[in-house]
Amino acid sequence: VDPALKEANLRHLRRIEGQVRGIAAMVGSDRYCADIITQIAAVRESLHSVARNLMRNHLQHCAASAMAAEGEARRDMVDELLDLVGKIAR
């Protein structure tokens, strides 16, 4: 993994952890449901963007050599990628 990307992801995840704590505080103090749902949507979006960064890295580095191979290695990687696409899509 590119060290700059890794550092960016870690920073991103620390901020997300703080946001999740913030959501718990909103729930604890009975804030308006719609505001909490909005905040949850923002955190889900942030997590999605970390997943996209990892997916880019995965395609660029891990997947590339398996895709270059023929036969089973490529087929397994295609299955894994489709599985990841399905997970990211949800």
Add this chain to the structure above:
Amino acid sequence: VDPALKEANLRHLRRIEGQVRGIAAMVGSDRYCADIITQIAAVRESLHSVARNLMRNHLQHCAASAMAAEGEARRDMVDELLDLVGKIAR
């Protein structure tokens, strides 16, 4: 908000906070991208389920009286609900 639901949401969010820390640890120790993406998808799913619980509470309690009204109050609530549906859908 129903106290039992509130407690369940808080427990859920504490677990999610721990999972986010776990994802950061996975990134920090260069774990396989596909495994990290899978874990991120699980946390997004957990957040989605908290959002759904809040949406149920919102519809059952906050939205109901506005929906019962005629005219602008109802229209505003419908706009808010559609906005929330869009946020949850992402």
Add this chain to the structure above:
Amino acid sequence: VDPALKEANLRHLRRIEGQVRGIAAMVGSDRYCADIITQIAAVRESLHSVARNLMRNHLQHCAASAMAAEGEARRDMVDELLDLVGKIAR
């Protein structure tokens, strides 16, 4: 249902039907996969927007009276709405 909204939805659906035929023609003439996937995404987005129009109408008209009621009628409507939110979210 508001007649103008109904007419707009029917127009929208006729265009979508034509787009689906267009996608079949793309598949039939072996067009580049990425272009076909892009076109499928556009049609899914159009269908989503028809569903949102119907959801607005549903909330504004059908759901409002059930939400105004207390007890089981409201609970059933909340369940139905959450079910629809889940379907739209997918």
Add this chain to the structure above:
Amino acid sequence: VDPALKEANLRHLRRIEGQVRGIAAMVGSDRYCADIITQIAAVRESLHSVARNLMRNHLQHCAASAMAAEGEARRDMVDELLDLVGKIAR
């Protein structure tokens, strides 16, 4: 493209075209909004599955050689794949 997959996709798309016509008929005869939304969700799901089939084919055939290359060709393909993942995710 594998001829069997192409035939399956064409069959699938013809059925989807019929389903879209069916939804228009439901709208035309003022059927219950929730039933129409459910039907729209089913068609969107069917389109998603055609897109997944095409994505599998794309990864297996078109993407593989670009991924095997180094430098710009691979980078462009990774960008295209990420773009497609984003489109499928919506």
